Amino acid sequence: MRTEMLSHALTRRRFTQLSGMAAGALAIPEAIRAATTPDVSLVIAPYTLEASPKHHIKTLAYNGQIPGPLFRMREGRQQAVEIRNLSDQPEVVHWHGLFLPPAIDGAMEEGTPMIAAGASTRYTMTPSPAGFRWYHTHTFAGKNLTRAQFGGLHGFLLVEPRDNPAPYDREVFLALHDWRGQFLGGDDGYMSPVYDVTTINGKMLGFGDPIKVKQGERVMMHILNSSPTETHWISLSGHSFKVIALDGNEVREPQTVTMLRLAPAERVSAIVEMNHPGVWILGEVRKHIQATGMGIVVEYANSTGKAVWTQPEELIWSYRMFAKADETVPGAAAKTLELVFDSRFQGHGNEELWRINGLPYPQNSTPEHSPLLRAGERYRLVLKNKSMDDHPMHLHRHTFEIRRLEDGAAIAGLRKDVVLVQAGKTVEVEFVADNPGDTLFHCHQQDHMDRGFMMVFKYA
Known part of the structure; x- marks a missing residue:
């Protein structure tokens, strides 16, 4: 009976996904479609990610890049959106954190039409609230650990605030992700994914471009955990983070911390004072996960040498720190x-x-x-x-x-x-x-x- 119930749940979700896809191209009448140029254009297509010269991952991506392009929008300013699905499966884009109508929020369970393979859709949306948001696929994966959020369909979205929450010199956007999972069962019989590749902005530690900084800069780091299943702990050797926003919303009590904890889909916006020249590693605190690639080099101007990692002594994080x-x-x-x-x-x-x-x-x-x-x-x-x-x-x-x-x-x-x-x-x-x-x-x-x-x- 329980197995039948699970099968029914999965079948119903898959049915909902497939049954709504034909309407995806009808969100805007053809006359309006032809007369307007989209502010936001997304193309979903097959892509091979080179996480390192030895790690090539076949997946899907937005606009031929992982993460997808950073979109900057003004709160309350209407945006025309066009999405083309060049993959072989129905797709949908969820605008995570925005206050949108169900028809365009990007979840088939709410009634957003799926975009059939080879089809496209257009619609308009008014982004709100301001803050660090993101967009991603919202489809069914099942046992295929290359589909849905297991793949590369995620990107950054910043809805510009009217006033900056804190002064800074520039922004850096970082996405944490886990790849090439397989389901492993424990002694209790429960199945969970285990990964052998992890990345920041689609690259394993040592293979992506470093974050280049100057002494005295105040860098706003917008960090997204786009992992399909895993919580991550992040530290930047030799530096601290002043957390000013969580999930794009300003915190009541900004705090300076040495580590960040991000559950799947969480975002942290934190200012880092570049006051310790050298070549450093920003990465996962847990050594066995950093060893699979989750790290990126932070390099000061005029600094050379091997990137340095300093292991934090303990994991300390609580939502309470940032509240009244x-x-x-x-x-x-x-x-x-x-x-x-x-x-x-x-x-x-x-x-x-x-x-x-x-x-x-x-x-x-x-x-x-x-x-x-x-x-x-x-x-x-x-x-x-x-x-x-x-x-x-x-x-x-x-x-x-x-x-x-x-x-x-x-x-x-x-x-x-x-x-x-x-x-x-x-x-x-x-x-x-x-x-x-x-x-x-x-x-x-x-x-x-x-x-x-x-x-x-x-x-x-």
Whole structure:
């Protein structure tokens, strides 16, 4: 019975993907299409990534590069978008962190039409809110660890703020990614991907161009974890990060730290004072992962020699560092929605089924099971993780505020669109239902999402 339920969940997601793809080219009438030039143009096509001379990875990419091009947009200024799909599978582009209508947000579960192989689509969107966002595929991978977020379809998006949150001299954009995974089962029977190549901006340590800096510069580093499944810890030898924004939203309490933790889909924006001349490594703190390639050289002008790595002594990171304590939210009390996460093992040789409140997607998103939101009301999501895995939970089309962490103390002022809920822990977040339409809530681990770890919130 459980195996049948998992198969049904996967089949329903695949069916939804295929059934909507024919409408992808009809988002803008042909007359308007012919009369306008797109502000944003994306071409999805096969690409071979050279992570190093010995590591060539066949994948898909946007505009023939990994990561995809950086798009800079002005908040509130309408953008014409054109997407061409030259791959052999239906595709869709999710604009992660933006407040968009479901029809163009980029999730088939919300009703965004898929773009059929060989087809194209055009539409207009108005980017909001300001901050460091990103765009990526939102398709089904299953057991194919070259598809969906396991591949190269991810890119940077910066919605320009009206005022800079802090003074800096220039910006650097970095994407962390894991490649060439294979499913391995543990003693408990659960399957999880393990990777043998990791990159920053598509290159393994020692094979990409270094980040060239000058002494005295203040460099804003926008770092994205585009990994399909893995949390990463990042450090820059000889330097510290002043964190000013998480997931593109300014933090209440900027902090200077020696390490950053990024769960899948999280972003960190931090200023680095270039005050220690030399040749250094920015990379994964855990040695066995850095050994697979996750690092990049930072080189000062007029400095030479071998890049230096200094191993941090301990991993220290908490959302609490960037929030205020014990503040109240103005206005009416939030309505509480309890969401319990667990998995059901299907037997050896089968994949586990991920569930929210005892049901996988799409069973948990029927009218009798899906949360019903009312526009303008505030909701508190009580996220109870009863599984043995950590889960980066993402809410589409909204921003939430983290209100309570694992230790039980209330916090306020930290706004995000992804929150890592650790194994066996509970996290509480609040948001205002201010963007009507079907809204997807899911774990951002690709394999978990494919196995049912999603739910669609409906608006009344």
